[in-house]
Amino acid sequence: MLALLDGVRLTPAQRRIAQCLLERGPRAAYLSSGELADLARVSQPSVTRFATALGYDGYPALRRALRNLEPAEDRPAGETEVQHALRAEHDALARLADRLADGGAERAAVAEAGKLLADTRTLPVLGLRSAAPLAGYFGYFAAKVHPDVRVLDHGGSTLTDRLEQARAAGATAMLAVVLPRYPKEALDALRDARAAGLSVVALTDSPVAPAAQAADVTLTAPVGSRLVFDLHTGPMALAMVLLQAMCDAAPAQASARLEEFEVSAARRGVFVA
Numbered sequence: 001m002l003a004l005l006d007g008v009r010l011t012p013a014q015r016r017i018a019q020c021l022l023e024r025g026p027r028a029a030y031l032s033s034g035e036l037a038d039l040a041r042v043s044q045p046s047v048t049r050f051a052t053a054l055g056y057d058g059y060p061a062l063r064r065a066l067r068n069l070e071p072a073e074d075r076p077a078g079e080t081e082v083q084h085a086l087r088a089e090h091d092a093l094a095r096l097a098d099r100l101a102d103g104g105a106e107r108a109a110v111a112e113a114g115k116l117l118a119d120t121r122t123l124p125v126l127g128l129r130s131a132a133p134l135a136g137y138f139g140y141f142a143a144k145v146h147p148d149v150r151v152l153d154h155g156g157s158t159l160t161d162r163l164e165q166a167r168a169a170g171a172t173a174m175l176a177v178v179l180p181r182y183p184k185e186a187l188d189a190l191r192d193a194r195a196a197g198l199s200v201v202a203l204t205d206s207p208v209a210p211a212a213q214a215a216d217v218t219l220t221a222p223v224g225s226r227l228v229f230d231l232h233t234g235p236m237a238l239a240m241v242l243l244q245a246m247c248d249a250a251p252a253q254a255s256a257r258l259e260e261f262e263v264s265a266a267r268r269g270v271f272v273a
Helices: 012-030 033-040 044-053 059-067 081-099 105-119 129-142 157-168 184-195 210-214 233-249 251-268
Strands: 123-127 149-152 173-177 199-204 217-220
Touching (some): 012 044, 012 059, 033 044, 044 059, 105 173, 105 217, 123 129, 123 184, 129 233, 157 184, 184 199, 233 251
Parallel strands (some): 173 199
């Protein structure tokens, strides 16, 4: 069952359905769509859409497939679903590390993205809805090595205003963090940025995600989808790798600004350790 779910983008309602199936093991294959809907507290059409999202014509086809599944061997006896989800994050990080090996295409893409973001006079960092915390996290540290970082974490008509202001201030590139379920406003902002002449670096979950179509450079790390809401462990790790690439692209600037910050922080007594 977990193999069927891996890599499939599900809504929160669909994840409740998936959890109900996982919790019931082999018995899940004998639930009717109505029974499953009641257990997951969703509508019957949601169950049908869930089956379609997994690539089946409908719930009966999914149920037949479940009856043919062999018992899962990759989850140790007694391990909870939460433990299993967290161990999956460990495995995903290991795969990300392998992808970023020296000499690989993805390592080159990270280096290219780091140079684009280091060279722009003003650095807009876009992240809406679930991506807003990650955009803020990246922006906080990026401001330690870049003179003008602007986190764009609210949508609406003012978002375009702030993009235009950044462009007028000298922005030549933008980082866009776009994670499932891919806000329309974020995708519109990517197109607006490209139209304004900005190079776009997209940090998203998949090379076929909508943001990849509007980006000059796409960096990907999958989000964990085994719990009701996403785990952003992979994208957060990749964001810090990208920040390292920015520092590598402009080492003198990064070192000077870090030293300036440490002197200022010590003078103001910002930290206790």
